[in-house]
Amino acid sequence: MSSKEFSTVEVSLGDRSYPVVVGYDLFAEIDRYVSSRYEKVAVITQAEIPWQLDLSVEFEVFTIPGGEDAKSLRVVDEVSSKLAQFGLKRNHLIVALGGGVVTDLGGFVASTYYRGMDYMNVATTLLGMVDAAIGGKTAVNLREGKNLVGSFWQPKAVFCDLETLKTLPESQRRSGFGEMAKYSFLSSYTLQDLSLMDQVTKCIEIKAGYVASDEREGGRRALLNYGHTLGHAIEAQGFDRSLTQRLTHGEAVAVGIYFAAKLALSMDRIDETRLEEHLQVIHGYGLNEQLPNWIQRDSLLDYMKRDKKSTGTLTFVLDGKEGLEVVRDISESVVQEVLSEF
Ligand code: GLY
Numbered sequence: 001m002s003s004k005e006f007s008t009v010e011v012s013l014g015d016r017s018y019p020v021v022v023g024y025d026l027f028a029e030i031d032r033y034v035s036s037r038y039e040k041v042a043v044i045t046q047a048e049i050p051w052q053l054d055l056s057v058e059f060e061v062f063t064i065p066g067g068e069d070a071k072s073l074r075v076v077d078e079v080s081s082k083l084a085q086f087g088l089k090r091n092h093l094i095v096a097l098g099g100g101v102v103t104d105l106g107g108f109v110a111s112t113y114y115r116g117m118d119y120m121n122v123a124t125t126l127l128g129m130v131d132a133a134i135g136g137k138t139a140v141n142l143r144e145g146k147n148l149v150g151s152f153w154q155p156k157a158v159f160c161d162l163e164t165l166k167t168l169p170e171s172q173r174r175s176g177f178g179e180m181a182k183y184s185f186l187s188s189y190t191l192q193d194l195s196l197m198d199q200v201t202k203c204i205e206i207k208a209g210y211v212a213s214d215e216r217e218g219g220r221r222a223l224l225n226y227g228h229t230l231g232h233a234i235e236a237q238g239f240d241r242s243l244t245q246r247l248t249h250g251e252a253v254a255v256g257i258y259f260a261a262k263l264a265l266s267m268d269r270i271d272e273t274r275l276e277e278h279l280q281v282i283h284g285y286g287l288n289e290q291l292p293n294w295i296q297r298d299s300l301l302d303y304m305k306r307d308k309k310s311t312g313t314l315t316f317v318l319d320g321k322e323g324l325e326v327v328r329d330i331s332e333s334v335v336q337e338v339l340s341e342f
Helices: 027-035 073-086 100-115 126-132 162-167 170-184 196-213 220-225 228-238 249-266 272-284 297-305 332-341
Strands: 006-011 018-023 040-046 058-064 093-098 118-123 137-142 145-152 157-161 314-318 325-330
Touching: 006 196, 018 196, 027 118, 027 157, 040 073, 040 100, 058 073, 058 100, 073 100, 073 137, 093 100, 100 118, 100 126, 100 137, 100 145, 118 126, 126 170, 126 196, 157 162, 162 196, 170 196, 170 249, 170 272, 196 220, 220 314, 220 325, 228 249, 228 297, 228 314, 249 272, 249 314, 249 332, 297 314, 297 332, 325 332
Parallel strands: 018 157, 040 058, 040 093, 093 118, 118 157
Antiparallel strands: 006 018, 137 145, 314 325
16 A cells, blocks of 8 residues: 555455545555456446546446436446456456446446456545445436335445545535535534544444444444435435536435434424534534425425335434434324424
8 A cells, every 4th residue: 555644444244345445646556456456447437527547457448428317227238238348257347436326337237247246436426435335235226216226236445535526516525515414423423523534434434334234224224314314305306406406415415314303303302402413513514404495395295205214104214312213104294294394
């Protein structure tokens, strides 16, 4: 490893354990890691990602379409064909270089091509670093919904080069901050006082702990969805809005976190002081806790009932005296009341 500053977090999953390396100027290190293990590499990325890998082994770059549209079975089909034409075999490597769209799609291709081959994530967004690139959830979307086809397929390594954040658009930075705000409630750390590198590393440590103890989200990994029940509903309504109006994933999660705290307060699970702590964390990251004014409140409830954690009734991750927990069968009228005051 180079002498430059970096830290490594282990995702402990027995013989599928892997390192997540966080630091600055890691591209030479990535080359060393890859070239010492693989003879041939396919790099999957998007044209809008302003970073490129230069590897010392045979490699080819496969560019997928921009934005969330890339997460489709059509793109999986196209990329897989191109990998076959390139002669990629099971003992070779796929590198997903980009944000959550690239790592979700790249990981899914890796999990199916040759019935599963090695892949590695190089995250270039804050959201990717603290969430999407870690934990082995891969997925593509269907017309019927987001992430409906996917797999649990762990990468061999994840690299988070903080240098890449220097070119990250402000909206994407805010998206990462929304997820980072979430981690403040999944641990007892005050993350905001730390350097960016320490905050990212701490978020990864927290996530790695949840993944290691519940890889396939049979239980406690679901707590990583704090703020996501309303957050996903806000995102879904934003898809037909202009880019300037809609909220990014993390911005929507920040609103969802505050809503979940208000709901917890109304159910006497937390007190006003704890609600205020939520507001401080959200504002500390420069985020807003309010619903955007274009939101149609009536349809939010229906969307929240269809949330993936739900079994048909309203299900939220809620704060309480013992910390976060998944709470099922919450009365529609309670949620409606908090929503109407929100
Ligand atoms: N993004 C939540 C998880 O990986 O479980």
